Amino acid sequence: MTKLDESTIIKIFQTELGNKEFVSEDVEIFNLGKIRIVAKTDTLVESTDIPSKMRLEDAARKSIAACVSDFAAKGIKPEYGIISVNLPKNISRSKIIDVAKGFKKASTEYGITILGGDTNAGKEIVFNISIFGNSNKIVTRKGSKNGDLIFVTGPFGYTTVGLDLLLGKIKEKGKFAEKAIKSVTNPKPKISFGLKNKKYFSSSMDSSDGLSTTLNEMSKQSKKKFIINNIPVRKDLEKYAKSHKLNLIALVFHGGEEYEFVFTVPQKYKKIIKKSANLLKTPIIEIGQVTSGKGVFVKEEKNYINLRDLGWKHFG
Template sequence: MTKLNENQIINIFQKKLGNKKFVSEDVEKFTLGKTNIVAKTDTMVQSTDIPNKMELSDAARKSVIACVSDFACKGVKPEYGIISINLPKSIPKNEINNIVKGFKNACKEYNISIIGGDTNEGKEIVFNVCIFGNSKKIVTRKGSNKGDLIFTTGPFGYTSVGLKILLGNNKKMNNLIKKSIKSVTYPKPKLNYGLKNKKYFTSSMDSSDGLSTTLNEMAKQSKKKFVINKIPINRDLENYFKKQKNDLNSAVFHGGEEYEFVFTIPSKFKKIIIKNAKLLKTPIFEIGYVAVGNGVYLENQNGETKLKDLGWRHFK
């Protein structure tokens, strides 16, 4: 029996169900009458997506946040949601209340109204969230031009540390470890920054599957070369990796679970997007530039090294 990977499975569905050439995007956009609708759905499965040490309230919140993050990078305000849940019949009432609390917190935080959903019984907890908004235009993954600057919202690498701690037996606690765990359990997409600055972006994409995946997909769709000459990492985490003698690049570029986004801009807008970042208290990192060619490359004093897409994939 041939084992299929995630991309092969997706391709089968696209060929059987699609009626046009499919272009991968963070959200779906369609018109219903005269209304322009933007939609996103995401699934969280207990055995693969929720570490045992993660509270169900945080997991429920995160299932909504996963969709909000995609809206943030597209510059679209999420407005309505539908939630479907699969629960084991033995689940106690207090855990149900925790799940509801998580959904409520996320919706209150981003002003989303839940209008319905579905409940089912199964062997493990599964959350499926679908969010809707209204916009005539989105910032696509393609569109970057030669000379554009590449930015990320937020630093990368904390989630790699946080996940290892949540999945392991490490009981040591300090500020860095607390920050790393929180980056996994309580991510905060930069929605307001995406809404305020979308008109300056030439391309943008959510980074939750890993920074290397995001950069490679954007470069591929734009048919350009992305050159990365700065690593988006904070000093405390950089020092931690050096002390532990761990691979910094692997954590930053391939870790995943960062609900940040990558965007490109013409250089003439650099001052204004930095100004807006300060106004909104949103950390942004300039990490490189767009050039003629293809692929993603790390640039340093020794030259260029190709950055492979080694982000998260289901069915590995």
């Protein structure tokens, strides 16, 4: 039997439900009374998303952080959360406490009131999180204009190395290894930066499915060409990739799970944005520019190569 990829599965749901919106924007938006509500649901599945060496507390925190990341990209304050938990029948009390501690940590960190949820018995651990906020202005994936600058909220590429370390595929110690692991276990979506600056964004999108996926989606939605002339990478990762003969482009653009976001801004806002990033200690990186045309192109030495969408697919 051929495996179905995620986009095929989503298409089946869209067709059957007669709903083209099924999984197309990062967040769900709906009106109740006179209020526009923003919601985001995300799911963390043990066998797919939680390496066995990852602490359950970190996994629980991350399941909320993953939702917050989409709110950060859209500039929405998360206010409430509902948590559904599936737990194997023989799970220990201490593991459940770890899970609860992780939820508590995230809810404090992001100021989210946990309303409640449900608990279920299942074959594996599953955290399903929904968060809610309220806003009339939401930055969309489309909207970038010629000349706009493209930014990301932090460096990319650590998560692939971190995941391989957590899965025991590679062995490595020291500061770099710790940093790589932390990028997986303790992602920090830049919510304050998103809330403060969304008014300057012409478009934005969470990058957790992989930077190449996000850039291609934003380029397609805006019907623009995205030129990337500065790869958002730190020296330590560059060095590691070189010494281990890893493809830097793949690490940075196709890894995913960074929980940063990509945004575009008109050039006139560059100074304001940079000043705000400094104040909020958000290490934004300018990576390129929007122009006429289509596709995403990355400068490698003197050539521009077409960057295809090779990010994370859940059913790949």
